[in-house]
Amino acid sequence: MQGENRIPKKLDTSLTISQQNSRYVYRFIKRSCDILFSLLGILIFLVPGFLIACAIKWENPKGTIFYTQTRVGKYQILFKMYKFRSMQENADSIITKLKSQNEVDGAMFKMKHDPRVTKVGHFLRRHSLDEIPQLWNVFKGDMSLVGPRPPLEREVVQYTDYDKQRLSVKPGCTGLWQVSGRNNVGFHEMVELDLKYIKERGLYFDFKIILQTIKIIIFPNNAF
Structure with a gap:
């Protein structure tokens, strides 16, 4: 619940870095699939991506x-x-004015009716289409197709040691959080x-x- 007091937990020793890195076969297959399917996705979304780019430029030609945003990945x-721009150009500079309207608890900012989001951006975010360029991050190896949401630096500053365990693997374009109510x-x-997810992946x-995730792209689950 929003605003709840969280009782600190002990570190989950099952999520040690050495244990995560010992899964050689799974990590090899996962990385191979990331390369293959991110490249395939880039090719499939070339035409839709071009149309999205035209729509963004149509709404704001300049x-x-x-x-592009700096995020925190594996091992911090x-x-x-990379994302398609879904907000006005000065979005990052005015976020401090909106922090009091944050609609989620903890080290994360979300606002359902965020005034920074453009009309085209609202549609893109609702269907998660703004995240298509992250396929390039997957191909490069910064991210995986599936994994925890990559946090911002200002969010990680607020993390406890317990929270930092989610940074023991590569972040993903989608993950258990995204398909569980987001x-x-x-x-x-x-x-x-x-x-x-990390324990059971x-x-x-x-x-x-x-x-x-494919189902959610077609039938959105309150993404904003």
Whole structure:
């Protein structure tokens, strides 16, 4: 629940880095699938991506098409994440004015009727189409198709050691949080879902999440 007091938990020793890195076969197959399917996705979305770019430019001819943001990845390594721009150009500079209207608890900012979101951006975000450029991040190896949401630096500053366990694997374009209610799920619940995924992740689990993600793109689950 939003605003709840969270009782600190002990670190889950089952999520040690050495244990995560010892799954050689799974990690090899997962990385191979990431390369193959991200490349395939880039090719499939060339035409839709071009149409999205035209729509963004039509709404704001002087604005940029892509939005680049620094995110925190595996082992807290920073990387540049790419998205289609869904907000006005100065969105990051005015977020401090909106923090009091944050609609989720914990180290994350979400606002259902965010005034920074453009009309085209609202449609893109609702169907998660703004995240298509992240396929390039997957191909490069910054991200995986499935994994925890990549946080912002300002969010990680607020993390407890328990929360930081979600940074023991590569972040993903989609994940258990995204298909489990997304913005209806608070920060602490998101952490628990991420840790559940990390402990139980496997090829079948990843494939199941990808199928659920495709369904959500067609039938949105309150994404904003």
